Amino acid sequence: MTVQDLWLLSPEIAMTGVAIAIVFADFFISNKRTLAYLAVGLLALPLLFSLNIWFGVVGDTTATSGLFGSIVADRFALFFHFLLLGITATVIIGSVQYIERLKEFEGEFIALVLLSVTGMLLLVSARELISIYVALELTALPAAALAAFRRDNLSVEAGLKFIILSAVASAVLLYGIVFIYGYTGTTNLAAILVRLNDLPVDSSVPFGSYGVLFAVVMIVAGFAFKMAVVPWQMWVPDVYQGSPTPVAAFLSTASKASAFAVVIRIMYTSFGSVDLQQDWSALFAVLAAASMVFGNLLALSQTNLKRLLGYSTIAHAGYMLVGVAAVAANTSSGSAIAGPQGTMYYLAGYAFTNLAVFFAIIAISNRTGSNEISSLNGLGKRSPLLGVLLTVGVISLLGIPPTVGFMSKAVVFSAAVNSGLLWLAVIGVVNSVVSAFYYLRIVRAIYFEEPKDDSRITADVPVLFATSVAVVGVALFGAVPWLILRLAEKSLELLLA
Amino acid sequence: MIQDYFRSYAVLIIFVAVAVVVPIGMLGISYMASLVKVRPQRSTRIKRAPYEGGMRPLGDKPRRFNFRYYYYALLFVAFDVETVLLYPWAVRHGVLSRQFGWAALGAVLVFLFVVTVGYLYAWRKKALEWQ
Numbered sequence: 001m002t003v004q005d006l007w008l009l010s011p012e013i014a015m016t017g018v019a020i021a022i023v024f025a026d027f028f029i030s031n032k033r034t035l036a037y038l039a040v041g042l043l044a045l046p047l048l049f050s051l052n053i054w055f056g057v058v059g060d061t062t063a064t065s066g067l068f069g070s071i072v073a074d075r076f077a078l079f080f081h082f083l084l085l086g087i088t089a090t091v092i093i094g095s096v097q098y099i100e101r102l103k104e105f106e107g108e109f110i111a112l113v114l115l116s117v118t119g120m121l122l123l124v125s126a127r128e129l130i131s132i133y134v135a136l137e138l139t140a141l142p143a144a145a146l147a148a149f150r151r152d153n154l155s156v157e158a159g160l161k162f163i164i165l166s167a168v169a170s171a172v173l174l175y176g177i178v179f180i181y182g183y184t185g186t187t188n189l190a191a192i193l194v195r196l197n198d199l200p201v202d203s204s205v206p207f208g209s210y211g212v213l214f215a216v217v218m219i220v221a222g223f224a225f226k227m228a229v230v231p232w233q234m235w236v237p238d239v240y241q242g243s244p245t246p247v248a249a250f251l252s253t254a255s256k257a258s259a260f261a262v263v264i265r266i267m268y269t270s271f272g273s274v275d276l277q278q279d280w281s282a283l284f285a286v287l288a289a290a291s292m293v294f295g296n297l298l299a300l301s302q303t304n305l306k307r308l309l310g311y312s313t314i315a316h317a318g319y320m321l322v323g324v325a326a327v328a329a330n331t332s333s334g335s336a337i338a339g340p341q342g343t344m345y346y347l348a349g350y351a352f353t354n355l356a357v358f359f360a361i362i363a364i365s366n367r368t369g370s371n372e373i374s375s376l377n378g379l380g381k382r383s384p385l386l387g388v389l390l391t392v393g394v395i396s397l398l399g400i401p402p403t404v405g406f407m408s409k410a411v412v413f414s415a416a417v418n419s420g421l422l423w424l425a426v427i428g429v430v431n432s433v434v435s436a437f438y439y440l441r442i443v444r445a446i447y448f449e450e451p452k453d454d455s456r457i458t459a460d461v462p463v464l465f466a467t468s469v470a471v472v473g474v475a476l477f478g479a480v481p482w483l484i485l486r487l488a489e490k491s492l493e494l495l496l497a
Numbered sequence: 498m499i500q501d502y503f504r505s506y507a508v509l510i511i512f513v514a515v516a517v518v519v520p521i522g523m524l525g526i527s528y529m530a531s532l533v534k535v536r537p538q539r540s541t542r543i544k545r546a547p548y549e550g551g552m553r554p555l556g557d558k559p560r561r562f563n564f565r566y567y568y569y570a571l572l573f574v575a576f577d578v579e580t581v582l583l584y585p586w587a588v589r590h591g592v593l594s595r596q597f598g599w600a601a602l603g604a605v606l607v608f609l610f611v612v613t614v615g616y617l618y619a620w621r622k623k624a625l626e627w628q
Contacts, residue, residue: 020611020614023614023618024614024617027617027618027621182502
């Protein structure tokens, strides 16, 4: 390990330090609200280190990879660093009130969130399969503890389901890694591309041989668990319903974003040649279509809000995969990066949207104590502000202009059309229309149903702040999409070169 | 290369075959020996016990044991691993410090700090108290 490596790893090291500092500060700070704000303040450290690598202010950050090629701090990783840190800050601020109600283990809640994010930061910068696997486990273990945090039956069930299924997914992923290693003799993503070119190619089989095909399918299956993509989606509704709501918000945004990041990185680095791109494009196109259809159809009949959002997140994973399936190889024009760029924009937009919806629901259920759609009845009268915030979030999920939800769908679908996946774009648009049925049911409950009791709902300041920040993001990035699109374009330059 | 790769599985198959044949063979020989009255069959209570040697088992049901042992086991594992890592480092410290300077000490201090935070955590959360 050299000093260069330390600079490349500085955001992750800083994040670990912040997590340990919070465990330490928990001994002395009895006001847990202060502790949460301290954690958010300390997040500036990893953010500053990431910014430092991006702009190259202090230290030697020019190395393209470190730790024997297993870590890379390129702009693609940094884009996700910024996104993940933003999500973390919002989640911690939004769960302040929730943490206070826990009565014990408040510090641990924050520390576990921070440790999980450390794993995600490492995951998006890893460029070697074993590092990716270790980072993935570091992400999943604290997340399982968080899912079981409420310690009632539902929550423990959620935690147990999450950890068992994530272990199964990890095993599948490892099996894929083993096959890749068996065929290429390396786990370094860039080296895999070179070695694959030396292997004999049977052009009648996808990926040139059945072994590589098997390996790619296994690896994608392992990450599909994290992305909440069909056919690895069955944990999502149960875990979202059972786990504490801030944890569900965290899983549906941060965990998903990091998994998509690592899939895009693996696919474009290791299997980036034109022939292979076309092969995995077909795989992702099918998965995307299945996720969209499955998620939307099952969401139609849900009455529990968190379960509904669980199925909605499966559908959205499908929309995001449309961007991954729209590979550069199939495009005719110069818009070679529209697909992954669209997915990155979608991930950022979806993070804002979903955080807005989840935190509005937290603010409401803190008062009503229920997560049923019927508990939203008459929200427009009981709390006009929360009603508006939740409505903006929901119409962004649905994809009505001028929200970020509409813009991101427009970007990924146009990328799909440009790369010859017209049928996939059509399925996506039809699904968006179907999803209107259940999203608008929430809006109907807010404005057109009569409430059982007319008492006003007043939200706590921190959760209201988190919701408002997310809604401002929804509106801002919907109005000026090029802010993120340009950033994503810059981030992808090296990866796709 | 691919051929070699699959050939290495042949070793695995041989290994599995040996692992199956040896124990079954031993049991089979023992059984056949009893058929020809070479092996005596004098069963006693002690011979039928789950562990022939050692202490006589107390009670017959699966018994509850105190959950607090769990904390001690966890802490023990943490500090055991710490020792395992510290020992080779201490032996090679002369070489390491010539190559890396103060970083050789610094890395271990960081490691010790992290483990110590864990220890302090257990202490503050009263995991060490036998209530």
